Amino acid sequence: MQSIIVKDVSFSIKDKEIIKDISFELEEGEILAILGPNGVGKTTLLKIIAGLIKPTKGEVLIYKNPPEKSRKYLSYLPANANIDQYANVEDILLAMLYGKDRKFIVGNDDIKKIKNWYFKLLEKNYLKTSFNNLSSGEQRLVLLSGCFAREPKIILLDEPTAFLDITNQAKILRFIKEMALKMNITVIFTMHEIYYANIANKVLLMKNGKIKSYGKPSDVLKKDIIDDVYKIDVLEIPYDNKKIFFPSVF
Amino acid sequence: MQSIIVKDVSFSIKDKEIIKDISFELEEGEILAILGPNGVGKTTLLKIIAGLIKPTKGEVLIYKNPPEKSRKYLSYLPANANIDQYANVEDILLAMLYGKDRKFIVGNDDIKKIKNWYFKLLEKNYLKTSFNNLSSGEQRLVLLSGCFAREPKIILLDEPTAFLDITNQAKILRFIKEMALKMNITVIFTMHEIYYANIANKVLLMKNGKIKSYGKPSDVLKKDIIDDVYKIDVLEIPYDNKKIFFPSVF
């Protein structure tokens, strides 16, 4: 069953075309990695799918509905969240349950749920701490645990691995994979670590606001394509029947 | 000549020890990479070196002065900057020149300087655009160009590669290396990409707020040490007489 359909989506601000003619379809439980250089339009595309901005052309359907109607089934992690800095972690997580929690009251089950997810991702208990007293990585983990706690059918993650250490990166990626497989959740994430895109079922590589290549990771993640998109002579290191791509820094 | 001396630095908030007994010394033109898991105290250490917070014990000397007296020679990139969102890029870059620019007026040479660095890092001209209209990566690049434009003697970068695509990651790392070599600038950066730490002269690996290992990249970046610090069975892929470390995600 198709969970997300993106049809001919374009978006422009004041004559500036930011993304153009993007179409793809995802089945339930599929993972899509959106890759592309800085400023190519990944975040914009994600926001359009989340229904935060309206495309100037085309449409997005989530389980056959426009995104505005599907938000109960949706979690979205922005790259830079604009959180009230004095709020404490528990309040933030409870607020992130909106629409999936008890109405009007804070239920014990809601608190249980957020605690459960919180402790899956973090070790130390910062639930009563101000959000701005956490380290960058901890902040990301808190927000990710909030996204998961919603038990959504669609998860949209803008650079979920940013600021995370390698252990946490692996943990998050494994969670994503697991949830997609076991609970049939559809996941879209953006990322700059090309190798990680291998956990996805499909990869969408963008160039200049358009789709450069779309397909299975093994089809898209090729040196020539990457060289073209990133305008770089990338290092390709085969490992475990996948490829690690690295820029040359030495 | 020693540019940075960190002596027995500890920092705690309300009895909570965040970092403990950290000491090291850097020569002019050296690059130090601070690594460690999330919440280990990397940002805290960097802020102490930048003089933004006072250590509860120990001291930091920058060219023999306390950090407060050395800020003219110092650039600092925070992990999450708290920039006035309606400010435009040019205003932000000019403001970042503070102390290194003309007093009281905005000199043409100042504008030239920031433009010069801006266009070294970014292609498109967003100088008159609001900062919050830029993509995450573009925002990081703008702030990095501001840090470089100060032409400092010390650069402290908190996760400079976060949100950057691989091309820009490489570009920034090469800039760092180049500036350290050619202009004798001392650089400290934090990062989660272990492989990139190889561009540094020294690596400081933290665990629980303390130094786990300190030395040349080749001495510190070893599987057993990393496994211990990150509590993970890391994948070690030798490449080009260095080692790439990856968490296993499959």
Add this chain to the structure above:
Amino acid sequence: MKSINKILTVFLILLLPISFLLSLSIGPYSKVSIYQVIFFILGKNLPSTYIDILKYRLIRSLAALILGIGLSSSGLTLQYTLKNPLADPYLLGISSGAIFGVTIAMFFGYYSFYQLYIIALLSALLSLGFILLISTIFKSSSTTIIIAGISLSYLLNGITTIYMIRLGPKIPSILFWLFGSVAFTTLNTLEKSSILVIISLFFMFYYWKAINTLMLGEDVAKSLGVKVSYIRIVSVLFSSISTAALVAMAGPVGFIGLAAPWMARLIIGSNFGKALLMSLLTGSLLAIFSDILARLVIYPSEAPLTAITSIFGAPVLIYLTLKYKGRL
């Protein structure tokens, strides 16, 4: 919530009935005191003057209660939705609208209290209409709404001043509208205003979870299914209706709508629901105690309520601010 805060909360809850009892017992007419109140409660017969005084104090106390509840909840709601700690219920020109209407009405010879009550209410709602227009038509950000509101408020005050001068310095006739008081609230206006305040409060609680998500930033809130512009408009709407009803009833009593929400947030933290509940407590206590003091400080005259809320509330607020510095 730390245990110290739990104790504080319980203390404040207990303080409310005590304050109410005090409000019934204390007044310039010293023959009616706590004993008479107790006699009355015990069903003893009292002289009719005593009963009149008790009735008067009861209406007045209820007015203070509803005033405290209404203003602090409105202030809190605006502080959350406009994301500005300086937001108070009068920020967007609601009270200026009411006073404007009343001044013009007086200029054209309307003087009956009840007429003026209705005029104040309607003209306050008219200013609200302007703000809603700006908010919806121009799809405004919080800052735009704030600037438009504050400009409207200054504009109306300006015109009011000019008319006030032309009314001549029959100062007493305007003082009520500059200071505010619950001393003239009648059962009639209390009823009407209470209904509006309670309806507004109902909606604030009804939408509390949506308003609460605004702390996550607009994008995240939207992604959770919150219609951010709608919630902003609803918040402005109901906090202003409540404010309009209260201004019409008791004039522009100040400081409660600013201080009580802050007190609540400082004590209880950032969760909107909890802060809203707490603000009902801080607001009503501030209002009731201030009203008691208003009867006493410049005996035999009544002191203007705003003056007392300020003199009594400001030190409390400064103390809380410095104590819970970390929360700001």
Add this chain to the structure above:
Amino acid sequence: MKSINKILTVFLILLLPISFLLSLSIGPYSKVSIYQVIFFILGKNLPSTYIDILKYRLIRSLAALILGIGLSSSGLTLQYTLKNPLADPYLLGISSGAIFGVTIAMFFGYYSFYQLYIIALLSALLSLGFILLISTIFKSSSTTIIIAGISLSYLLNGITTIYMIRLGPKIPSILFWLFGSVAFTTLNTLEKSSILVIISLFFMFYYWKAINTLMLGEDVAKSLGVKVSYIRIVSVLFSSISTAALVAMAGPVGFIGLAAPWMARLIIGSNFGKALLMSLLTGSLLAIFSDILARLVIYPSEAPLTAITSIFGAPVLIYLTLKYKGRL
């Protein structure tokens, strides 16, 4: 800066001398009009009464000029350093302090204008002292400073009100201190206040680059070598000194200190230095034109300046806000 803004800037710069000329030409003493002003400039001999009137209007226009400059620069500085678009020069209780002092002085029988000027100045500076104490001793954040300031301001207003009531029918003499006007500025008070305003302005410009870095957030600003707490205190200090001098000279003329900075920021953008320059222009134009209107709208009476700045300034501000919506 887009070219449309350049044109606007040039237009505003040209408007300033024109407004000044108008201010000299318009007034109730109709024998002195634009012709006499021109004759005077051309060096013709005029009757001494005419010259006296011109002198009076000159002092008044200069007072409006310095008022506009001082209030808008102070407002802008506070808006930047307290990071709140609602900050205005009176936010921290400076004018409340002045009025408090004046009321108490009147209560004890001091009525000489010059005495009151000095008292207003000193008591305004006293409130400033309190704010600085809070800011330095408690190492306060912007929000703490704002809450402390606003509480102080309410507290003082409250006490003032109580005393005002006790002054009874002598209220008219205080009304000036509630509304503000430049009609009663004398060369003596103008001189003293101007000096303080200009000194403050000098420091604002002296520190403009440091204040400007606050847009980068505290951490980055600090890392650049800006002593953030020091700059915050300096900003509060000088904007308040300037405000105190102006309140003592002309009473609490409102809206300019809030609206003129916004107008400047909307027109010119976020650079503090440019906005500060522009705010001098918007502030002085708003003040001078309002003062001219104040002489005319309820002729032959003087209208309170605040009423006119609001009626005249509010529509301009709302227009600019909607036009440059993206900047907010």
Add this chain to the structure above:
Amino acid sequence: SLYNEMQKEINNLNSTILNLNNKTQITYNEKLSELANKIGSLENSINNFNSSVNTQILSLQQQINSLETQSQFPVTLIDATNTSVTITSYPERIVSLDPATTEILLSINATNQLVGVDNDSFYYLPPQYENELWKLYNEGKIINIGSTYSEPNIELILSAKPDLVIGTYQWSFSAVAQELKNYGIPTVLLPSYNSLSDLYNAIIMAGRSTGNIKNAVNLVESMSANISYFRYLINNISPQNVSYLLWINPTYVAGGNTFQNDMFILSGNNNVFSNISGWPIISPEELLQANPSIIIIDSNGGLINETTLISWLQSSIGNAYQNISAIKYNRVYTINGYYSDYLDEPGPMVIYGIKLLMMITHPSLFNLTTVPNNISPNTFPLNK
């Protein structure tokens, strides 16, 4: 034209008063005949019991008087806020809400009915009234219900158990009326005085509602007689351009549509600021332009005087101030002592105020050769 209007107004009033008198007369006669019967039978018993005749008659006379007044009740009247107020019986416990009302009540001899007055009545009335109030207060006959300048204290009003509350219409007072209505206390709001006819109306209304209509009518008659006399005096004189300053720097003047404006007209003068209503603030330039030939300053209890005026003018418009006729010809007068109350408090005492103004502005009418600049009860006696 204002003058003519006033005349008409006064005539109207006089006819109403006559009507009222007639009505009163009729009821009076009815009651009297009833009473006459009683007296007749009483006379018999006096003959029968030939003791303490005089005292009996005296007490009966008192009864007659009170019956006479009570026969006027219930009274229903439309007060200044267009509200119909019914006073069911002769009010014995009256609360006054402001000094102006208190002054009227005292001057129509409702003194013994008063049980409460506002705080300001104790401080802002001419001395004889103030003394009277303080005496009543010290004897515990009246209470202080608080200052009208903030809010009348409802609770204290209730505690005085009034059967009538009277004030001058101001909005917060209409709030008081609304409030007291809920406790069954009739509240009458008298017109506030922008003119003398308002004042007459107020006095009559106060008389009717308190059962002192006769005194009220007498008072109005004597006032209008005085006014007629003043009018006769000023018949042939040319009006002076006067300005009355209530405060200097900021300078408040009496404008048009104020009772002071009326007082100027009735004293044969012309208020230079009559074209703006109320009590406006003016600038020095304004004063120069208006150029009054006489300036009268309210000293506010000795706080300001001519020197204040001149130093204010000089500091702003320099020597140009010398062109103001009043200053040039030394016709600036400062009102001191309780004379201020005559000019500031709109009440029956305005008659003295008008006379005072006349004596200052047209001394020749009173055969005065000089007028001191400092006008006080000591320096410038009113009688003569």
